Amino acid sequence: MYTNELPYEINRELCRLLDYKNSWKNLAGIWMEYSPFEITYIEQTAQGQERSPTEYLLQKWGQDIHKVEELFLYLYKMKHLSALLCLKPVVRKDLHRKIIKLKKSLNTMEKENEIDNEVSLQKSSDQTNGSIRSIPWIVKQIEMGEPLPNTASLQSVSLSINYNSINFNETSSSETYGISTDEITSRHVFDIPKINYEELKEATDNWSKENLLGSGGFGQVFKGEWKHLTVAVKRLSNNHDCNKEFIREMCLNQYRHDNILPLYGYSLGGAGECILVCQYLPGGSLLHRLKSRTPTPLTWSQRYNIMLGVARGLLYLHTMKPPLIHGDIKPGNILLDGNLMxxxxxxxxxxxxxKKLNHENIPKTKKLIGSWPYLPGEYLRDRTLTPAVDVFSFGVVMLEVATALPVIDQSRNQQLLLVHIKELLKEGVDMASLEDPALLGSEHASPALCHAFISIGLHCTKSMQLRPTMLDVFMELDEMEIPVDN
Known part of the structure; x- marks a missing residue:
């Protein structure tokens, strides 16, 4: 029997079992070898059609002519006993032995877990009675006499905020950081290595100006050599906003993905100084590459791969549970390694x-975040943050990458790049003529790609209701045909 021939009742029950706790995702990703993006597409399509994602998965998989026995063996490897019992009436009798074998194995595991639970309970009791591992990070820092970022504010922080409704951008009259110290210590900070402050002073040659990579309102960034590794050391200014940024980055910049800058560790210096240590990327920022044109301007192939990687990173953030909105996508925050990744x-x-049905928990900010030329109208009006904000910002960056024009230019009639391009299109200007002057008319020019980049950029910057998701954008980019550099 083929999977698309499963009896209705069996298929319905199997879908119910695999929909529970999203077990179908393990089946799809590990055993059926669908990519994370295909799995996300299946999930979003099923939601749009108001149907079971397992049903849609089995329908899609069944198009390649798979037998029920194949599905049974995958579920056996997943140790999904209930699903095996569901398929028992429609598989060969010799496979029934695997159900018996799995039952015995699960019974043995259950007994072992009972023993482990007893041991864990004893350990938990020991920790409650004063084990060092039960002491929160903040408390340990205070007991060891080490300085904290704005310690008075941290000690008076409100503990009433739930992890599922964290908003890092609102502060109360008691100067809360928008997240409780308990949440920071138990969920996040224990996972981040603490680096000795003196090691970082030495790594940067005592904060030498020769190692200074950049500076701004947040503080300074230095290049350093730490434990035979080249790193970027972000030395934050000692003020309330920078302390908030320190905690926010500590908690959120821990996602591991090829297109997300990894955070190696943190340090606390004298007088509450906060320091973050990140990977050093020799390619600099996308902003620098678009402006400097050295050693040579980026080719279309390189521009495409850069934007595809950014789309992939944003898609990863937007499809996490709960999703993460970056809030400040712009060329200056897109960093490039030696291979321009x-x-x-x-x-x-x-x-x-x-996001709840009543929209009460959609994050709102009292203070403008990000860089306003990259932010959509709905955010500038009511400060409502959704993943669509990142999509809009990505679209503006696509326009910059295609044209190399500044995002804001006071010498233009329309100072904002997005408005400027829309005005030119109304006047009948060919989009291909807006190609980066460093490429336009050369052997490396590509009117078709310039047109495609601007089209995607304009699509991403439509009104919120018409704006695509990052999945839509990624798939559109992924399907484009790009010339290979010689």
Whole structure:
């Protein structure tokens, strides 16, 4: 029997079992070898059609002519006993032995777990009675006499905020950081290595100006050599906003993905100084590459791969549970390694996104976050943060990458790049003529790609209701045909 021939009742029950706790995703990703993006597509399509994602998965998989026995063996490897029992009436009798074997195995595991639970309970009791592992990070820092970022504010922080509705951008009259110290210590900070402050002073040659990579309102970034590794050391200014950024980045910039800048560790210096240590990327920022044109301008193939990588990184953030809104996507926050692979950096404005039917928990900010030329009208009006904000910002970056024009230019009639391009299109200007002047008319020019980049950029910057998701954008980019550089 083939999977698309399963009796209705059996198929319905199997879908119910695999929909529970999203077991179908393990089946799809590990055993059926669907990519994370295909799994996300299946999930979103099923939601749009108001149907079971397992049903849609089995329908899609069944198009390649698979037998029920194949599905049975995958479920056996997953140790999904209930699903095996569901399929028992429609598989060969010799496979029934696997159900018996799995039952025995699960019974043995259950007994072992009972013993482990007893041991864990004893350990938990020991920790409650004063074990060092039960002491929160903040408390340990205070007991050891080490300085904290704005310690008075941290000690008076409100503990009433739930993890599922964290908003890092609102502060109360008691100067809360938008997240409780308990949440920070138990969920996040224990996972981040603490680096000795003196090691970082030595790594940067005592904060030498020769190692200074950049500076701004947040503080300074230095290049350093630490434990035979080249790193970027972000030395934050000692003020309330930078302390908030420190905690926000500590908590949120821990997602491991090829297109996200990894955070190696943190340090606390004298007088409450906060320091973050990240991977050093020799390619600099996308902004620098678009402006400097050295050693040579980016080719279309390189521009495409950079934007595809950024789209992949944003898709990863937007499809987490709960999704993460970066909030400040712009060329300056897109960093490039030696091979021009992009990594999204600066999570200082990142926000966890929770959405309920009554929209009460959609994050709102009193203060403008991000860089306003890259922000959509709906955010500038009511400060409502959704993943669509990142999509809009991505679209503006696509326009910059295609044209190399500044995002804001006071010498233009329309100072904002997005408005400027829309005005030119109304006048009948060919989009291909807006190609980066460094490429336009040369052997490396590509009117078709310039047109495609601007089209995607304009699509991403439509009104919120018409704006695509990052999945839509990624898939559109992924399907494009790009010339290979010689």
């Amino acid at each position: 992009p990594k999204i950096g600066d999570f200082g404005t990142a926000t966890l996104y929770t």
